[in-house]
Every structure is written in structure tokens, then in C-alpha cells.
Amino acid sequence: MKQFLLAVFCLLLAVSAAHAQSGYRVKSGDTLSIEVLEDASLARNVLVLPGGTFDFPYAGTVRASGRTASQIEAAIAQGIASNFANSPTVFVSVVSLRPPVERRDPPPPRTMSVYLLGEINTPGIREVSPGTTFLQALSQAGGFTNFAAKKRVQLRRTNPKTGAQTVSVINYKALSRGAVQNLSVKLQEGDVIVVPERRLFE
Template sequence: MKNIILTAILLFAVSGGVHAQTVYTIDSGDKLRITVFDEESLSGDFSVGADGSVTLPLIGTVTLRDLTPQAAQQTIANVLADGYLRHPVVSIDVLHFRPVYIIGEVNEPGEYGYASGMNVLNAVALGGGYTYRADQDDIIIMRGRDDNRVEIQANEQSIVLPGDIIHITERYF
């Protein structure tokens, strides 16, 4: 059993841990619909600020950066339960994901809207397809914020997350 746990920890560390994640987490630029059931005055649409937080009625600023929507629901419910509501039930829907960016050897590099389930090939299609110089076997996804961005070797089927920067490199021959 100890060997299994040690192996799991080593795989987590080698893979880059949280940075190489393929699970959506909330960050600045996202727009959320937060619903507190039976409390219309506490519900609404909220933009996640540059610091990764939202400001909610009654409870003020709550940091949601790097949380999944499910974890954010629980975080908000916990704050509401701490002296505000007896048994709060919170729901979060993502109304607008932060964009993805595609750079390098595509016909129309730039910023594009994220769609759930997007992969690199979908993003390349949004960017007008590969240029004749594109190295389709050398694709890099830059994931994370500037303070913790990591580069991930990718292929056309690699999953893209909101905020990713996809770099299609140039072939030399």
C-alpha cells in the first residue's frame, strides 16, 4: 500500500501536479451565475475579478480562483452558513469562459471563445487552419497564469482549457 501511495505522489510531482490539470477551474475573466436557492437577493451574475474573487451581496468578497465550480459552490455555502443562512444551497453555472489564444503557424492567430470539450484541432480550425509552415507534430499548450505558467507538449487531440495559449511551431524543412 505504501508503494502505491508513493508511486501516486511521484506521478503527481513528475506530471506537474495541478499545473498539468485537465479540469476546469475558475479564474479571472470568467462570468458566473451564482444562485442561492430561495434567496433571490443573494443570487445573480458575477464576473471574476483580476484577483480571482467575486463580491457577493451580504458576505462580500470570496476568492474562487483555482476552484472547480463544485468546490466554489461549497465555499460560498460554507461562508453563508457561518452566521447568515441556516442551510444554504448554492449553484454555480459558468456563463462565459475566459478565451483561449492561438499563436504561431495558423492563418488567423488571435483570441477565440472557449467551447466546452475543445481540443487543439478545434482551436486550429477557429484560427483558420495551419499555415504551410506549421509543424503539426510540435504543438505546445501554455497553461496557467503568468506567475505559474507551464508548457505542455500536445497533439491535435489534446484538451484545451479556458485561458490556454496554444502555440503551433514552425517547421524548418
């Protein structure tokens, strides 16, 4: 009897959590868990970028900010539908919210948020001091994984006034050898560093 009551209680908790998520509007900085029933290889966690979007295989760039999980599911399903014989079944859930900046008395020095994604040892959002450089941010994130394409590191920057995004490709290997003289490129609020996976023989 106790086991039955415990099972019912757990079920009620799960239903309650699902109901709470159903009305939540996703924000930049949230982490989403995505699963496609028909293709387990597409399962992954994604970070919603400052522009309110994330990238997903076959679907490209998907808008998430301001949408519910069910709306994001529909957008992904539509984007990947051409790769499946039947309409794919997509599940999206919010696994973590953007962590708030910790405040103390007296308040800490002003910080800014930058995003590090891809083949980095500790990817995610980092709060860094103004003036932090590209190389310093990579170092603070633990550097690259063994699969990093160090010659093709992307620095994505969004203009806060126009929303236009510029993408700079940086050759980290050349930087580390001193072959390129922009070692001190300084990051700005909302910058995104993306380290792609290296190709075979790269």
C-alpha cells in the first residue's frame, strides 16, 4: 500500500512539473533538453543564446526566447520533418534557468555575460570582468577539448541596437604562436565563442 501511494505521489509531482513548464516562456541563458523519438542521436542539451535562438541539426537556427516548450517542439519538428518518412516526435523541456548574477553588499564590480559553446572543457555562460580578452575567457573555461578545431574558432557578436550579428573566425593556433597580432581582442556583453569539432585529419 505504501509503495502504491508513493508511486501516485511521484506521478502527481511529475504532472505538476510538466504543467508548470507548459506555460513557462523560455529566456536567453536557459538550457533546454531536446529529444527526437525517431532518432536518439539528436538528443542533446542546448543553451539559448543572447539573441534568443539556438542551433539544431537539420533545423538550423531555432527561435526559443518568448516561446513555450510545446511551441519550440513544433518549430523543431517542422524544421527537421523533411529528413523523416513521418512527422517526427520532439520533446523539449527546460532543464535549467539562466543563473542570476550573485549580489553582495557592497555590490561586486560590474560584470558581463559571455557564452562559450562547443569543444570547450566547461561550456556555458560565464560572468567576466569588462576588458576580459578572447584568450582569457578561453583559459577561464578550461581550454579546449581534444576534438577542438582550433583554427576555426568563431566569435559571434550581436549589435545591441540593430540586432545584426557578425561572425569572426579566429585561428587560435596562429594566435598562440604569435603569428597574429590581435591577442588582446576584448570581449563585449553577449559575445558568443563557438569552438567547432575538428574534421578528420584537421
